[in-house]
Amino acid sequence: MSLLAVGSVAFDDLETPSGRRENVLGGSATYFSLSASHFTPVAIVAVVGEDFGPEQMKVFEGKPIDLQGLDRAKGKSFRWKGAYGQDLNTATTLDTQLNVFADFHPNLPEATRRCPFLFLGNIAPGLQLNVVNQMAQRPRWIALDTMNFWIEGDREALFEVLKAIDILLVNEAEARAISGERNLVKACRAIQTLGPRIVVVKRGEYGAVLAAPEGLFMAPAYPLEDVCDPTGAGDTFAGGFLGHLASTGSLSLEDLKEALLRGTVMASFTVEAFGTERLAAVTQAQIQERLAAFKAMIRPSGI
Amino acid sequence: MSLLAVGSVAFDDLETPSGRRENVLGGSATYFSLSASHFTPVAIVAVVGEDFGPEQMKVFEGKPIDLQGLDRAKGKSFRWKGAYGQDLNTATTLDTQLNVFADFHPNLPEATRRCPFLFLGNIAPGLQLNVVNQMAQRPRWIALDTMNFWIEGDREALFEVLKAIDILLVNEAEARAISGERNLVKACRAIQTLGPRIVVVKRGEYGAVLAAPEGLFMAPAYPLEDVCDPTGAGDTFAGGFLGHLASTGSLSLEDLKEALLRGTVMASFTVEAFGTERLAAVTQAQIQERLAAFKAMIRPSGI
Numbered sequence: 001m002s003l004l005a006v007g008s009v010a011f012d013d014l015e016t017p018s019g020r021r022e023n024v025l026g027g028s029a030t031y032f033s034l035s036a037s038h039f040t041p042v043a044i045v046a047v048v049g050e051d052f053g054p055e056q057m058k059v060f061e062g063k064p065i066d067l068q069g070l071d072r073a074k075g076k077s078f079r080w081k082g083a084y085g086q087d088l089n090t091a092t093t094l095d096t097q098l099n100v101f102a103d104f105h106p107n108l109p110e111a112t113r114r115c116p117f118l119f120l121g122n123i124a125p126g127l128q129l130n131v132v133n134q135m136a137q138r139p140r141w142i143a144l145d146t147m148n149f150w151i152e153g154d155r156e157a158l159f160e161v162l163k164a165i166d167i168l169l170v171n172e173a174e175a176r177a178i179s180g181e182r183n184l185v186k187a188c189r190a191i192q193t194l195g196p197r198i199v200v201v202k203r204g205e206y207g208a209v210l211a212a213p214e215g216l217f218m219a220p221a222y223p224l225e226d227v228c229d230p231t232g233a234g235d236t237f238a239g240g241f242l243g244h245l246a247s248t249g250s251l252s253l254e255d256l257k258e259a260l261l262r263g264t265v266m267a268s269f270t271v272e273a274f275g276t277e278r279l280a281a282v283t284q285a286q287i288q289e290r291l292a293a294f295k296a297m298i299r300p301s302g303i
Numbered sequence: 304m305s306l307l308a309v310g311s312v313a314f315d316d317l318e319t320p321s322g323r324r325e326n327v328l329g330g331s332a333t334y335f336s337l338s339a340s341h342f343t344p345v346a347i348v349a350v351v352g353e354d355f356g357p358e359q360m361k362v363f364e365g366k367p368i369d370l371q372g373l374d375r376a377k378g379k380s381f382r383w384k385g386a387y388g389q390d391l392n393t394a395t396t397l398d399t400q401l402n403v404f405a406d407f408h409p410n411l412p413e414a415t416r417r418c419p420f421l422f423l424g425n426i427a428p429g430l431q432l433n434v435v436n437q438m439a440q441r442p443r444w445i446a447l448d449t450m451n452f453w454i455e456g457d458r459e460a461l462f463e464v465l466k467a468i469d470i471l472l473v474n475e476a477e478a479r480a481i482s483g484e485r486n487l488v489k490a491c492r493a494i495q496t497l498g499p500r501i502v503v504v505k506r507g508e509y510g511a512v513l514a515a516p517e518g519l520f521m522a523p524a525y526p527l528e529d530v531c532d533p534t535g536a537g538d539t540f541a542g543g544f545l546g547h548l549a550s551t552g553s554l555s556l557e558d559l560k561e562a563l564l565r566g567t568v569m570a571s572f573t574v575e576a577f578g579t580e581r582l583a584a585v586t587q588a589q590i591q592e593r594l595a596a597f598k599a600m601i602r603p604s605g606i
Contacts, residue, residue: 086485182389183527183528183529183530184526185526185527185528186528203509206506206509206510206523207509207523209523209526215599215600216526216600217600217601218523218526218600218601219523219601219603220509220510220512220521220522220523223487223488223512223519223521224486224488225486225488225489226486227486254604255604257603257604258603258604261603295603296518297518297519297520297521298520298521298522298601298603299602299603300522300560300561300564300598300601300602301557301558301560301561
């Protein structure tokens with residue numbers, strides 16, 4: 001495997017203007033790995049409960065996703081219940097049951113400790129740092145996702161782990177909360193002084209902004225006529241983005257651009273159906289076709 | 304002249320996180336013509352009061368802006384007082400005094416009635432239609448701006464004028480209100496069945512989306528580190544967009560893309576200072592430089 005991802009595997013109850021679904025397989029590591037696996041082999045480190053069975057395993061089957069690090073604990077898996085109104089940009093959390101995730105202490109299988117690329121999904125900053133320290137050698141790059149809960153509640157530990165990483169993926173509110181800057185360009189520049197030299201700000205239906213040492217890159221989201229369920233869009237984006245970077249081994253601006261467009265296109269598939277339904281079924285040909293269509297829609301004319 | 308613009312010339316009192324300014328020259332026709340004049344000769348049809356003097360005239364001097372159609376009426380000019388908080392996307396209107404604008408009945412000077420390109424700024428749909436009927440011949444294209452006040456309050460008249468136009472410029476909320484569609488792509492397609500074959504949706508700091516018969520094009524806004532005053536950004540965008548289209552005479556997708564990028568860049572200058580301060584002073588070299596930098600930030604790699 002080339003890309004190691006630490007995160008959550010969960011069951012979600014979802015309610016959107018398109019309908020309802022219960023007990024849908026979700027979690028950041030699920031969306032991330034399904035997306036990244038189109039570009040590079042992935043290994044997951046996460047924890048599930050006794051309710052995770054053959055039906056859930058099937059979703060990962062036949063894909064280059066290594067589940068050695070998927071720990072099975074006594075009890076129930078992490079469960080999240082959320083609802084979206086007409087504004088699909090924001091979810092209302094109706095219920096969160098951490099269950100086995102409450103005691104999650106990532107323990108990396110020996111084979112994964114030499115992965116050249118590491119993605120630290122949204123867990124406690126202390127655990128993220130612990131994962132970094134378990135690596136047998138410093139990965140070629142480390143990417144990290146976080147959320148306001150940690151930015152506000154565990155700021156010191158988060159800033160400690162930020163020093164150790166190369167790529168930060170956050171949304172606009174998180175970028176502002178970390179940097180204290182309201183302006184997005186200033187926020188990115190401020191974050192770049194804290195550790196990560198590459199900052200990606202996800203803006204939901206408005207696309208993403210990338211700040212790298214070589215310059216800025218911006219792209220809108222892929223325009224869909226029907227958005228069914230936005231759950232997992234951010235993790236799917238991260239999977240496509242980092243999956244491409246792991247496959248090339250490069251962090252050049254050109255590769256970062258390509259990575260951002262792939263992340264965007266992968267996310268557009270996820271939101272077309274509930275949970276991982278569409279993402280798990282999408283083909284390489286469909287990805288390439290949408291990627292070409294997307295580039296045509298954002299390419300400025302002339303030179 | 305090649306591009307005729309009907310709209311407002313006003314005095315604004317502005318309050319933003321960057322400061323306050325009073326009696327600043329504003330209005331849709333002001334921002335529009337200053338912006339468009341970098342690309343094509345413009346003629347304005349608007350009304351001002353006795354408070355509009357040599358100081359205001361100076362802003363237009365030395366630019367290819369024909370003011371023959373600037374009617375001087377007894378009384379005061381249109382006045383608007385607005386404030387922006389930390390979220391620069393939305394203005395709070397503190398006061399509106401229509402003054403001479405309340406009785407504005409555009410009367411096109413003879414010389415302007417054969418303009419090949421017409422922009423109908425945001426005024427009552429009935430007046431917009433009246434302007435169309437004053438033209439000696441059907442312009443090669445007609446573009447229109449409107450607002451929720453007319454979409455809700457004068458829907459029938461607005462839909463009548465929509466039938467007569469080629470290009471509609473609106474923001475997201477307006478696109479939804481006209482079409483009844485929440486999804487942006489669906490909203491554009493619905494509007495295209497009402498008359499305008501080209502729809503441009505302005506999304507403020509998130510850029511713009513263009514729907515044309517040949518396809519979609521999307522671009523983010525130009526990323527600024529300091530936004531001083533967003534007033535006039537939409538009208539400046541329209542001026543750059545339509546100014547470029549008038550200069551080429553083409554509505555090909557390639558020209559529409561170029562036009563959208565020019566509109567975006569012009570708007571980025573306007574918001575850097577209060578009122579028309581920056582827009583009125585910007586040079587062709589500065590425009591070209593920023594346009595090139597912007598294209599580099601949005602151009603996908605590869606082919």
